[in-house]
Amino acid sequence: MSNPAADSMETGAMLKAAVKCHQDGKLSEADRSYSAILEEEPDHADAWHLKGLIAYQSGRFEDAVRLIQRAIAVNPGSPEFHNSLGAVQEALGDTVSSIRSYVKAIENRPDFRDAYVNLARLRPDVAEIRFNLACILHRQGNNGSAIEHYRAAVRLEPENVIALNNLGLTLQEMGKIREAGHCYIRAVNLSPDFSEARYNLGRMYQLQGDSENAIEEYRRAIRTARGSSSRIFYNWALALQELGQYDDAIQRYADAVHGDPGYAEARVNRSLLLLLTGRFREAWPEYEWRQRRSDWLSANPVYPDLPSWDGSPLPGKCILVQAEQGFGDTIQFVRYLSLVKNRCGRVILEAPPVLHPLLKSLSAMDEMAAPAPENAQRADAGVHLLSLPGIFQTTVETIPMAVPYLHAPAEKTGKWHSRISENGFNIGVVWSGNPAHPENSMRSCDPGHFVSLLSLPSVNLYSLQKGPAADRLRETPGFAGIVDLGPELHDFSDTAAVIMNLDLVISVDTALVHLAGALGKPVWTLRYHQPYWVWGTTGETSAWYPSMRIFRQHRPGDWETVFRWVQHQLKEDVLS
Template identity: 40%
Template sequence: MFSTAMTSPIESAASSLSPAERFYRRGNGAFQREDWPAAAGFYRQALELDPAHGTAWLNLGLCLRRQGHIEAAYGCTLRAQELMPDDPTVLTNLGNILVDLYRAEEAVACHKRAVAQRPDDIRMVRNLILALREAGRFEESLTACDRYLEQEPEHNQVLWERAQALFYLERYPEAWTTFEHRWQRAAIREQLPADLAFWQGEDLSGKTILVFEEQGFGDKILCARYIPLLAARGATVTLLCNPALHGLFSTLPGKVTAEVTEPEAFDYAVAMMSLPGLFGTDPTREAPPPPPPLMSKAKLPERLQQRLDAGNGRWKIGIVWSGNPAFYNNSKRAASVEHFLPLAQIPGVQLYSLQKGPNEGDLAQAGGSGLVIELGPYLKNFAQTAAILQQLDLTIMTDSGIAHLAGSLGLPIWNLLHYRPYWLYGSTGETTPWYPSMRLFRQPTPGDWDSVFDAVAEELKRSQ
């Protein structure tokens, strides 16, 4: 939470400001442009001149946190707290950093102190809700949501967090209902005709329905299982989704497209993530519908097939260490590629990297090129990835879209979970009803990947 330490939008004349204050305000300008290195530089210059400038320490900590320098951010925020011990903005930022450092209980205490002073500040309330969830205190997280909703019943951000708490509590009917409030902030609905009816479970015999994607690739693959159920009710289905999924979804009933020019021509529309609730999915009572048949026989380019065949009879194991870095919680769910490299030392094992995106280069930086055969740079879409997975003996990875893909194909997948994973996987256990072929390996304590990989290595040695 950014602090300007100004009580009025009217700034004093530059000549009346101290040199430290001038640097501080230049830092604020850079901060608002999201130029974190420049802002940090100005705040440091301000602090050289005035080490007792509390908000400069606070904002420097924010810049460092945005750049991933969590320990340094913590130190700066502690300096701010020394100067402003009861300031709620300092307390809530300190709480956020403590969550980053896997110290959720201490974070909750900080956020509670902040909210006690500003109970109507939604940013501070939401920070408390998130910290309670990270601490596994789901009932308290739900209570905090409900308390705020008493004064602002339609606040979409709090309703979203309420749905997450309900999912973790496995109160699925109520969770799915609350989850629908996300459309108060969804841009996709604004792009559709106002008179287009959203499907709420009506008879679909002879009707047309537009199903549109939302959220990450994993969620789209997860919810593909409901497309055949719509068709079974008599609907003609059109699925609007990312072209990278078109080949994979080509086996689903209906049409798959990247563009719809006349959405008003459909009788109904529905979002993919609304389908589990509309079909009454409650894994505590009954297993979710099984994943549908997906295209997994795509012909691979010769160069890609050659790399796959280079294992020389070894046990072929695919690895992925990071999901989309833009995902808000990716820093917790992702592991480092260095954690995977010792698996290549196990006799008879050949690792294949399926990593895509900005983290592809991690392997070379860690010195793993050659030891691990890289396939990621050659993969163009999910149908190709599915064809690769079919030829592997096992996939071991941290949670992301490919885990959902392997699970949907019914292939062996070891999904390595951080301490507070996606609600889909619950809080305990080695299995999930959503993907029977998936085995879950969980962090025993927050941030403890070492124990996870020790367990994986031992299990690999036993499995050969």
């Protein structure tokens, strides 16, 4: 008695071997193998189809038609079979039948690119074919070819606003912003109520830094939008935010959330604006939505079996506090560990190892560990570090201000004492942060700006710069006047020890300013033009660090004015 399962496995092995011969160009051997399969299984559609392809490759087109039609009779729903039949019919010069076969292939699989390519070759004058092929190519990431066929579709149907809009999108993805804008403008001129094109035109203006025109297009898009308008409201809010219209931006984010309650990006952005405008209590619940964003989830370990801590007292129990986001965020918010410790018996801090030598000075921490699932097994509850301000209902007035709350190792501090000049005013400088930060190019400045401070009497400069940006110092005229300590700083505790021997730190907005602030040392933070909730929108003082002074850019990229003010303040307040 035959075993159907075993027979099927044997046939599969035979087919695989036959296909290998076919791919290796051993057509006769492959053809015999396909025939052997058909003797065992007369309705084996793939074998009929592959025999047909061999006939096609051998120039036996009539035989190929017959064989592929046998395959289609067994499996009429296969788009590949109909596409192959179309190719054979095209080789026979039967264009009408070939087109019919390609159409049938597309009916069976509407996104079948190969059939559309073949059809477009035969009927290049049909706009619908060119448009559909362009859409498929666009979805598959083949933007160059997609643009070619979108252009053809628009040429054949100049009033096809959907093709114009899609052409604009594809051009925009390739960085051709101006050309994309022409497409969107043509589309909205032809169809003023075409909300999608209005939205894309707004996005184009926004990418060009023209927030006012972007907002106007978003307004028009909302009036005619069908279905959810959340993404329009979201980008409208971003444009308002660029213009500093924070209250209106907060409302637009709320509109986005109203249309899509699960819109995590809108909720988080709204929370950051609420924080920026001092509405802390309203902001913290929304800020928790950061943990639903894909970028947060990919960067931060989550232990689903560990109960979340909500701030309730857990006497004698252990709470795992997980650091998150950047080094500066961790340094800023570990101040909350003393509050956590007051409500439990034991605190484990999970943080990147590079921070451990510095953070071990925290008195409220019982144990420190690198991120690992095993940490959760030793805890009764867990919480992420930046959830703590919300748990403790922090307002601007109740920020924990027990500064310093971090301390440099005494041994390292003593070692560096002999390396820092005893004469003059000693300043540590940093001009760039983590190059992986999305805004690092905006927040960084040229080290030459610091060299200009050497013209002041009695000023000694020490570079604390780490990473690739440190090499820029040696490319800067006059750099020899700055002592480069960067190569000797192996972790944050080394940097902390140096800072304790300095009179002042001047740095762009990086983790270093948080470190100096947490140590209670004077620090001047050079903030680029975009406001950030931690530093507020105006003023020179920080609600988080009493020893900090903030110098703000008022125009994008204008570090010259910032450093003129720094130089003036050094003369007036420090060196006079």
